[in-house]
Amino acid sequence: MEFLKNYRNAELIKSLLNQIRKITTRPWKLMEICGGQTHAIMQYGIDQLLPENIELIHGPGCPVCVTALELIDKALIIAQQPGVIFTSFGDMLRVPGSHHDLFSVRAQGGDVRVVYSPLDAVKIAQANPKKEVVFFAIGFETTAPAAAMSVLHAQN
Amino acid sequence: MCLGIPGKIVERYETAGTKMCKVDFGGVIQEACIETLPEAKVGDYTIIHAGFALSLLSEKDAQETLTILQEIAQLEDEEKNDLLFTSNEK
Numbered sequence: 001m002e003f004l005k006n007y008r009n010a011e012l013i014k015s016l017l018n019q020i021r022k023i024t025t026r027p028w029k030l031m032e033i034c035g036g037q038t039h040a041i042m043q044y045g046i047d048q049l050l051p052e053n054i055e056l057i058h059g060p061g062c063p064v065c066v067t068a069l070e071l072i073d074k075a076l077i078i079a080q081q082p083g084v085i086f087t088s089f090g091d092m093l094r095v096p097g098s099h100h101d102l103f104s105v106r107a108q109g110g111d112v113r114v115v116y117s118p119l120d121a122v123k124i125a126q127a128n129p130k131k132e133v134v135f136f137a138i139g140f141e142t143t144a145p146a147a148a149m150s151v152l153h154a155q156n
Numbered sequence: 157m158c159l160g161i162p163g164k165i166v167e168r169y170e171t172a173g174t175k176m177c178k179v180d181f182g183g184v185i186q187e188a189c190i191e192t193l194p195e196a197k198v199g200d201y202t203i204i205h206a207g208f209a210l211s212l213l214s215e216k217d218a219q220e221t222l223t224i225l226q227e228i229a230q231l232e233d234e235e236k237n238d239l240l241f242t243s244n245e246k
Contacts, residue, residue, distance in 0.1 A: 062158045116206065120207065
């Protein structure tokens with residue numbers, strides 16, 4: 001099945017928009033929860049297609065989206081220290097700080113590694129007892145338990 | 157970052173007192189932590205995010221989610237081909 005064709009089918013989209021208009025009998029505020037959704041809505045002009053009664057609010061974003069510039073700048077400085085293995089989720093590597101990103105630190109010889117789980121950072125620390133292994137524990141409620149669990153696990 | 161992926165628990169064990177498991181994601185086996193889901197058994201389906209089990213789910217729900225993820229992957233492939241086709245036209 002080809003999906004893209006259906007998404008680009010003007011007749012299908014028109015009929016969907018009509019149905020959305022029909023059920024929009026009062027003002028609605030919809031919040032996007034992810035920066036990726038906001039990006040897609042803007043890129044394809046979906047906000048301009050929706051009835052005026054629907055207001056889109058750009059929502060909280062994921063742990064990567066909400067990481068403050070200041071924190072990224074601090075991470076970049078830590079990652080550049082000799083003797084440090086800096087670990088982070090893959091999505092964080094391309095997020096720009098004030099001047100550069102973690103990818104460029106790696107390109108300049110910094111030991112920056114992508115982990116899937118914070119527990120992987122504990123494994124790296126076990127394998128490299130002479131190095132300081134840092135995990136960039138970004139996020140909030142969704143990632144905090146995993147980060148805390150990893151600290152406990154490292155203690156054990 | 158936000159993507160939790162469903163998989164089937166195929167093995168349970170402990171590492172330094174932490175409850176761990178092996179999860180089968182459609183043929184790819186990965187390690188995950190189930191300290192957050194101690195009731196999980198071998199054969200259960202669970203959603204894994206950043207290496208941690210979030211919740212149990214039925215096999216039906218797991219398959220539905222996997223089908224959607226496959227559709228998204230297919231959509232991305234089609235989009236790439238579409239871009240290639242458009243740039244060749246110019």
